[in-house]
Amino acid sequence: MSTWIAEAAAIFAKDWRSELRTRFALNTLGLFALTTLVVVSFALGPIGASPLAPAVLPAVLWIILLFAATAGLPRLFVAEEETHTATALRLTATPSALFCGKLAFGLTLIAAIELLTTPLFLILVQLRVDSPGLLVATLAIGGYGLATASTLVATMVAQARGKATLFAVLLFPVLVPLLIMAVALTRQAVAGEAAGVALTELLLYDASVTVASLMLFPAMWNP
Amino acid sequence: MKTLAAWILYLWIALVIVGGLAWAPPLKGFVAGGESSRIVFFHVPMAWTAFVAFITAGVASAVYLRTRRPRHDRTAEAAVQLGLLFGALATLTGSIWARLEWGTYWNWDPRQGSIVLALLFYAAYLALRSAVEDHETRRRLAAGYAVLGLVVAPFLFFIAPRLASFSLHPEPVINQRGEVDMDPAILVVLLAGSLGFTALFYWLLDLQRRIAARLGREALGGAGSEA
Numbered sequence: 001m002s003t004w005i006a007e008a009a010a011i012f013a014k015d016w017r018s019e020l021r022t023r024f025a026l027n028t029l030g031l032f033a034l035t036t037l038v039v040v041s042f043a044l045g046p047i048g049a050s051p052l053a054p055a056v057l058p059a060v061l062w063i064i065l066l067f068a069a070t071a072g073l074p075r076l077f078v079a080e081e082e083t084h085t086a087t088a089l090r091l092t093a094t095p096s097a098l099f100c101g102k103l104a105f106g107l108t109l110i111a112a113i114e115l116l117t118t119p120l121f122l123i124l125v126q127l128r129v130d131s132p133g134l135l136v137a138t139l140a141i142g143g144y145g146l147a148t149a150s151t152l153v154a155t156m157v158a159q160a161r162g163k164a165t166l167f168a169v170l171l172f173p174v175l176v177p178l179l180i181m182a183v184a185l186t187r188q189a190v191a192g193e194a195a196g197v198a199l200t201e202l203l204l205y206d207a208s209v210t211v212a213s214l215m216l217f218p219a220m221w222n223p
Numbered sequence: 224m225k226t227l228a229a230w231i232l233y234l235w236i237a238l239v240i241v242g243g244l245a246w247a248p249p250l251k252g253f254v255a256g257g258e259s260s261r262i263v264f265f266h267v268p269m270a271w272t273a274f275v276a277f278i279t280a281g282v283a284s285a286v287y288l289r290t291r292r293p294r295h296d297r298t299a300e301a302a303v304q305l306g307l308l309f310g311a312l313a314t315l316t317g318s319i320w321a322r323l324e325w326g327t328y329w330n331w332d333p334r335q336g337s338i339v340l341a342l343l344f345y346a347a348y349l350a351l352r353s354a355v356e357d358h359e360t361r362r363r364l365a366a367g368y369a370v371l372g373l374v375v376a377p378f379l380f381f382i383a384p385r386l387a388s389f390s391l392h393p394e395p396v397i398n399q400r401g402e403v404d405m406d407p408a409i410l411v412v413l414l415a416g417s418l419g420f421t422a423l424f425y426w427l428l429d430l431q432r433r434i435a436a437r438l439g440r441e442a443l444g445g446a447g448s449e450a
Binding site for chain 1: 340347
């Protein structure tokens with residue numbers, strides 16, 4: 001067990017080390033999120049006070065997060081296949097430890113995007129959130145589901161052609177239930193309502209995708 | 224034996240068509256004196272068959288991942304293709320009916336949303352297949368994606384639609400009280416139609432699978448079976 005944790009931690013540390021050396025994901029992902037955010041907010045203007053805003057803006061926020069994730073997360077495994085380090089990983093790492101290490105890296109990236117994007121978005125469109133606690137919880141739970149599904153799909157895409165486009169095509173239908181539930185919860189957070197049944201359902205989605213990923217990953221990773 | 228079964232199926236579907244168009248009474252409250260409701264005898268069985276097809280694909284994929292026998296993968300691929308066909312037809316008939324009854328071809332009713340996303344998911348499945356060169360890798364990745372579909376589908380069909388504030392679709396045939404709230408003749412045709420279309424699906428699946436197997440053998444230069 002302790003070697004399993006050490007393995008996962010080693011994968012996580014390796015990914016961050018190579019990330020900090022190249023800063024590829026941080027630069028492109030951060031800039032992508034920022035650019036999309038600015039374009040969207042510029043097109044919408046400060047509409048936070050309009051009566052339609054509480055219905056529309058949560059959906060816009062989640063679409064920005066989804067696109068940012070699509071731009072950055074395929075790198076998780078594509079980089080391994082491109083630099084031909086995937087074979088070494090296949091030989092040395094336990095699949096479940098590898099998955100969890102990669103997932104942890106993806107989670108930190110998503111958390112960074114959310115931390116960068118959400119406050120800026122709320123400021124730029126001047127949207128008032130009545131229960132910030134629920135918003136943070138939604139971002140955390142939704143971000144986890146986003147990262148888990150992305151990690152599994154990234155494993156598949158890394159072994160196919162046309163990786164970046166294919167990633168979005170494969171990931172979006174899987175993530176739509178998450179998107180619907182997260183948007184519903186964000187609307188409740190904006191309106192200051194108590195979290196509805198969507199919170200439980202989102203947790204259930206996260207749990208299902210985690211179990212499915214842990215079961216499927218070994219078969220998706222090892223030829 | 225298979226020829227006989229095909230003929231029985233042919234007669235069965237013919238009877239369903241006649242029963243739906245001539246024998247069952249029109250549903251009250253629909254336009255054109257209820258005559259427009261007759262599309263239900265095709266719309267519901269096709270939606271049901273698409274559902275059966277996608278479940279079949281998911282189960283066959285799970286079996287493939289366990290056994291790694293190519294014939295299970297051929298079943299999954301053929302089931303997805305046919306599921307897309309039946310799903311597209313269900314969407315199309317539903318859309319025509321919606322134009323007559325609700326006034327628009329498309330109004331983002333929760334079930335319209337679910338089926339479109341299911342179609343997108345399985346179209347993505349085929350896109351994944353076409354993006355992988357190596358046969359073994361293609362089967363493995365596609366099977367994984369189809370199994371993921373089985374995991375996500377309940378959220379798409381049962382949970383996410385409940386978050387919508389309204390649905391124009393009626394309750395399922397067996398409603399929450401456990402009673403069947405429908406004219407017996409209409410119910411008989413609907414059930415016979417669903418059964419007939421499901422049998423039609425499995426017949427087409429068998430054909431498609433055999434074609435795929437033969438094409439696979441020919442690609443190998445006729446040397447041995449791959450199954």
